[in-house]
Amino acid sequence: MRFEGHQALITGGASGIGLATARRMAGEGARLILWDIDAQALDRAAAAFGPQALCQRVDVTDEHAVQSAMADAMAQCGRLDIVVNSAGIVGPSEPFWRHSLSAWQRVIDLNLTAIFLVCRAAVPHLSTGGTGRIVNLASIAGKEGNANQxxxxxxxxxxxxxxxSMAKDLVDRNILVNAVAPAIVHSALVAQMPPSQIELVLAKIPMKRTGRVEEVAALVCWLASSECSFSTGAVYDASGGRATY
Ligand SMILES: NC(=O)c1ccc[n+]([C@@H]2O[C@H](COP(=O)([O-])OP(=O)(O)OC[C@H]3O[C@@H](n4cnc5c(N)ncnc54)[C@H](O)[C@@H]3O)[C@@H](O)[C@H]2O)c1
Known part of the structure; x- marks a missing residue:
């Protein structure tokens, strides 16, 4: 029960790695705030978690929606210990010169700028008493640079x-910020990729398989827990041995 009494906000919490993290945290005592853009998936999560989760439909790329959802969540929940930024998309799988500007912008807005927006809104509420944690979903692609992505x-x-950067800015507030870099993990996100791209990234993994969302959630939960106490600004691979540096 590592998360007993802790309140965790998970973006992209209605699917994949975010949902697996929500399940594990809830099983270990956390109360949840789940943000997602997919209303149907959120309804399913609300039914599954019951009163243990506040489910809010939020487009995390929308600055005003993020601020207002945070104010609403804090009015209802009163505290915040953990933020997991899991909302994300793959975007185009093609050589960069074929990317449209709008497709490029959409990926940057959701995968990167939204984390800034969510964390900026969260910081005034995040616990400074030793339980404050932020975990960001990066990717091994961010270390190596995948062809066609x-x-x-x-x-x-x-x-x-x-x-x-956030880790250094928040160190005096006693809030630890770390990232997880998975290689390909079986989830709805992978369905956004053409089979040829899946083959390309699978071929790089010594374990020769995709990861499971529960395997990534286990690492996210450790980073979000008080067991993680001497790591901040670090990036942890969950990559089946696919190594970068
Ligand atoms: N699955 C993989 O192979 C893999 C590998 C490396 C990194 N990651 C990263 O892990 C994170 C989670 O991926 P996943 O595999 O669970 O994908 P997923 O598609 O199962 O989940 C992503 C969730 O984000 C939500 N979302 C999309 N746009 C949103 C928006 N504007 N506002 C709020 N929510 C939004 C979706 O509705 C979905 O529920 C992503 O950041 C992804 O880039 C995944």
Whole structure:
């Protein structure tokens, strides 16, 4: 029960890694605030978690929606210990010169700028008493740069830089900020990729398989817990041995 008495906000919390993290945290005593843009998936999460979760339909790329949802959540929940930024998309799978500006912008807005927006809104509420944690979903693509995924790779490299800066800005508030860099993990996100791209990234993994959302959630939960006490600004791979540096 590592999260007993803790309140966790999870973006993209209605699907994939965010949902697996929500399940594990709820099983260990956390109360949840789940933000997602997918109303149907949120309804399913609300039914599954019951009163343990406040489910809010929020587009995390919308500055005003983020601020107003945060104010609403804090009015209802009163405290915040953990933020997990899991909302994300793959975007185009093609050489960068074929990316449209709008597709590029959409990926950067959601995968990178939204983390800035959510964390900026969260900081005034985040616990400074030793339980404050932020965990950002980066990707091994942000370290290596996947062929055919320039927008995605650049957004995730940005998440790594943002994580390292936020960690230093928040160290005096006793809030730890870390990132997880998964290789390909079986989720709805992978369905956004053409089979040829999936083959390309799978071939790089020594374990020769996709990860499971529960495997990433286990790492996210450790980083979000008080067991993680001497790491901040760090990036933890969950990559089946796919190594970068
Ligand atoms: N699955 C993988 O292979 C993989 C690998 C590396 C990194 N990641 C990262 O992990 C994170 C989670 O991915 P996943 O595999 O769980 O994907 P997923 O598609 O299962 O979940 C993403 C969630 O984000 C939500 N979302 C999308 N746009 C949103 C918006 N504007 N506002 C709020 N919510 C929004 C979706 O509705 C969905 O519920 C992403 O940041 C992704 O880039 C995933």
């Amino acid at each position: 320039a927008a995605y790779s650049a957004s995730k490299a940005g998440v790594i830089g943002l994580t390292k």
